[in-house]
Amino acid sequence: METVELSRAGRLYTWTTVHAAPPGVATPYVLGYVDLPEGVRLLAPIDAREAELRAGLPLTLSLGPVRPDDDATGVTGYRFEAVAL
Numbered sequence: 001m002e003t004v005e006l007s008r009a010g011r012l013y014t015w016t017t018v019h020a021a022p023p024g025v026a027t028p029y030v031l032g033y034v035d036l037p038e039g040v041r042l043l044a045p046i047d048a049r050e051a052e053l054r055a056g057l058p059l060t061l062s063l064g065p066v067r068p069d070d071d072a073t074g075v076t077g078y079r080f081e082a083v084a085l
Helices: none
Strands: 009-018 029-035 041-047 058-067 075-082
Touching: 009 041, 041 058
Parallel strands: 041 075
Antiparallel strands: 009 029, 009 058, 029 041, 058 075
């Protein structure tokens, strides 16, 4: 296994709106698969309304809170947001 630096730019492959989640996770939220140029497909929350999404939409990768932790500090993970055109 090797470390690979990922691009921050990707394209939306598919998505869904999550309505049922573990305690402490606010719903609904959008979760999607995003293809990166390195050939990686990531599953992560998307900071957008479902009505704004379409396959192939350019998205930007960032880090942000994804869920609460046992000690209430929160877990940081990948998130995506739509590219401002």
